[in-house]
Amino acid sequence: MTLPSQPLPLALTMGEPAGIGGEIAILAWGLLHATGPAFFLIDDADRIAALPGAPPIIRIAAPEEAGAVFPTALPVLHRPLPHPAIPGLPDPAHAPRVLGAIEEATTLAMAGRVGGVVTNPIQKASLTAAGFRHPGHTEYLAELTGGGPPVMMLACEGLRTVPVTIHEPLAQAIARLTPELILSIAIPTAAALARDFGIAAPRLAVAGLNPHAGEAGTMGLEDIQIVAPAIAALRAAGIAATGPWPPDTMFTPKARQSYDAAICMYHDQALIPVKTIDMAGGVNVTLNLPIIRTSPDHGTALDLAGTGRADPSSLVAALRLAARLAAHRAVEKDPACVSP
Amino acid sequence: MPSNPGTKPVIALAMGDPAGISPELTAALLVDPAVREAADLIVIGDLRLLEAGAKVAKVEPALHRISATDPIPEDLSTPVFVDLAHCDPAGIEIGRVSEAGGRCAAENYRHALALAVAGRADAVCFTPFNKAAMRMHVPGYDDEIVFTANFIDFHGPAREFNVLEGLWNARVTSHVPLSGVAPLITRAAILDNLRLTDAALRASGIARPRIAVAGLNPHAGDGGNFGREEIDTIGPAVIEAQQQGIGCDGPFPADTVFVRAKRGDFDAVLTMYHDQGQIAMKLIGFDQGVTLLGGFPFPICTPAHGTAYDIAGRGIAGTGAARNALLLAARMSADMRRTRPAAVQSAEAFRAACAA
Numbered sequence: 001m002t003l004p005s006q007p008l009p010l011a012l013t014m015g016e017p018a019g020i021g022g023e024i025a026i027l028a029w030g031l032l033h034a035t036g037p038a039f040f041l042i043d044d045a046d047r048i049a050a051l052p053g054a055p056p057i058i059r060i061a062a063p064e065e066a067g068a069v070f071p072t073a074l075p076v077l078h079r080p081l082p083h084p085a086i087p088g089l090p091d092p093a094h095a096p097r098v099l100g101a102i103e104e105a106t107t108l109a110m111a112g113r114v115g116g117v118v119t120n121p122i123q124k125a126s127l128t129a130a131g132f133r134h135p136g137h138t139e140y141l142a143e144l145t146g147g148g149p150p151v152m153m154l155a156c157e158g159l160r161t162v163p164v165t166i167h168e169p170l171a172q173a174i175a176r177l178t179p180e181l182i183l184s185i186a187i188p189t190a191a192a193l194a195r196d197f198g199i200a201a202p203r204l205a206v207a208g209l210n211p212h213a214g215e216a217g218t219m220g221l222e223d224i225q226i227v228a229p230a231i232a233a234l235r236a237a238g239i240a241a242t243g244p245w246p247p248d249t250m251f252t253p254k255a256r257q258s259y260d261a262a263i264c265m266y267h268d269q270a271l272i273p274v275k276t277i278d279m280a281g282g283v284n285v286t287l288n289l290p291i292i293r294t295s296p297d298h299g300t301a302l303d304l305a306g307t308g309r310a311d312p313s314s315l316v317a318a319l320r321l322a323a324r325l326a327a328h329r330a331v332e333k334d335p336a337c338v339s340p
Numbered sequence: 341m342p343s344n345p346g347t348k349p350v351i352a353l354a355m356g357d358p359a360g361i362s363p364e365l366t367a368a369l370l371v372d373p374a375v376r377e378a379a380d381l382i383v384i385g386d387l388r389l390l391e392a393g394a395k396v397a398k399v400e401p402a403l404h405r406i407s408a409t410d411p412i413p414e415d416l417s418t419p420v421f422v423d424l425a426h427c428d429p430a431g432i433e434i435g436r437v438s439e440a441g442g443r444c445a446a447e448n449y450r451h452a453l454a455l456a457v458a459g460r461a462d463a464v465c466f467t468p469f470n471k472a473a474m475r476m477h478v479p480g481y482d483d484e485i486v487f488t489a490n491f492i493d494f495h496g497p498a499r500e501f502n503v504l505e506g507l508w509n510a511r512v513t514s515h516v517p518l519s520g521v522a523p524l525i526t527r528a529a530i531l532d533n534l535r536l537t538d539a540a541l542r543a544s545g546i547a548r549p550r551i552a553v554a555g556l557n558p559h560a561g562d563g564g565n566f567g568r569e570e571i572d573t574i575g576p577a578v579i580e581a582q583q584q585g586i587g588c589d590g591p592f593p594a595d596t597v598f599v600r601a602k603r604g605d606f607d608a609v610l611t612m613y614h615d616q617g618q619i620a621m622k623l624i625g626f627d628q629g630v631t632l633l634g635g636f637p638f639p640i641c642t643p644a645h646g647t648a649y650d651i652a653g654r655g656i657a658g659t660g661a662a663r664n665a666l667l668l669a670a671r672m673s674a675d676m677r678r679t680r681p682a683a684v685q686s687a688e689a690f691r692a693a694c695a696a
Contacts, residue, residue: 166558167558167559167562167565167566168558168566168567169557169561169566169567169568169569170518170521170522170556170557170558170567171519171522171567172567174518174519175519209518210517210518211514211515211516211518211613211614211615211618212515214517215515219515219516219517220516220517220518220519220520221517222517222518222519247615247618247619248614248615248618248619248621248622249622251619251622251623252622252623252626266558267558267559267595268558268594268595268616269615269619271558271594271595272594272595272598272616272619272620273619273620273623274595275595275596275598275599276598276599276602276619276620276623276624277623279596279599
């Protein structure tokens, strides 16, 4: 018989060192050190120690040391920057370390040495200047893990949304919408809800594209011609999918009780409800990867860096959610490991 | 001539679709202390329906009943009920869309508009219509804006605004397919909407309105990476409006602009399309919102919610949004009757309106 083991720690990446990543990591440790989940930071330990409000910091040599350290000090896997980071001023010379932290965290997760990866926000422009050629963080992780295609979920208390189209002009997103595209997002979402969220029979609510979901074709035909066939295909595949729902009423508290995730047709359809419900505590989850990955749903906040005004709520929620997802996956891998 | 200079504004309140919560809502509004304090009421409908609604709402409103042809009395201290006696409750099935219901609501509304056009009322309010029922009665019925503009022969720009306590939403496009939105986002359209929004906010009592303008694309286009409408059209329109003295700013990413407005940074958000605003507004105040038909010579307000067929006749419908609609109409009346052009209240217009 296997004894219930201590959950694996989470790896938190440095992110853009000129941004708020270090500050919110410190604040998150302050909020979580007594309760967990335990995490360690892959960053320059000297830079973290020099930040205002820094707690005791212990350099660890391996993730396995993090759990014991975490209640009393912030564990840091020390990866020194070539020269000091200046708040608000990203430096392309730091790009190799920023990317290195992501790679290292991913490698540790792939090897089963951390429960999951939580990523601090990166500044894409300064990485691009250093030769980074991926469209974003998420695509980079997909390549590193050989998984995917990655599916982006936004989660806050009481609502999970998954956009089918994301970072592209609205007109282009609409033109690209097909039943196949919706299925390519909805099917992995249902699978992830079952595997990572522990929802045995996930219920998907699929949003319409047009106002009032097209109102029977009087305001656009996509809901009839594209969204409804996708829903029929999902149902045929045994997934409890409903819709197309009028987008403006499907996110109210009462409506939200009837589904586990909303499949949204475009970026703002997914983002507006989450931000309106919880501006500070929304979490970005990457589904359909071999590893658990979450991140705060804000950017590097260069303008706030060094001011001490950064809000760690989203990072804390990202850490907590990553731990929950990791626990579900651990159970799935080894059903004997169920905590008492 | 203003109807009641120096005293309370007069609101013509048209009863909406009789198969929904309109009868009980109207009855409840007639005894609502805040509404009675803010305005004098002329209610238009069928008395039998109102009496049925009063029973459901368990209220006993005091009324001065007159017929459609009687002159409106000068003394409105007791609410006047214009009994069109045109809609027998026996012919209306609760919760069912019907041509009779659409006709009843449309006739009440026309009569209320005619009272405002004639200067006998300062504002018009109505309890919810059922769009399908309206379409049965008025072939080609599009929305309340078009219906109203046609009926009172109004050719200026008019728009629907959604209003929650302290937060307004106006939109450049509304009930059009999402794929049709981008071509409608023009500098002229944005400027028109900013002017209307600014004027409506001022009329509601906000001295220096602050309007946020949402972008069209994710992250407001992210500097051109996710679309160019913000750079080519929306941004320049905002600057032009600022130069005209309108307190506006943007374009802002649509996913956070309402959060900023809600915490007090702005009085209104101008959105580019229907759901960009409606998703947030319905989350912020699902059952308290007011729809204002703005741009007309007098304020026209209605609760943002629908006919609520599913709960009609049970006496459980909330009155908050309808009350807010009347209170907003009352507030705006005071300002608008100062500035309204007298020409819109000609006797001819009134006669034409009544004949239609």
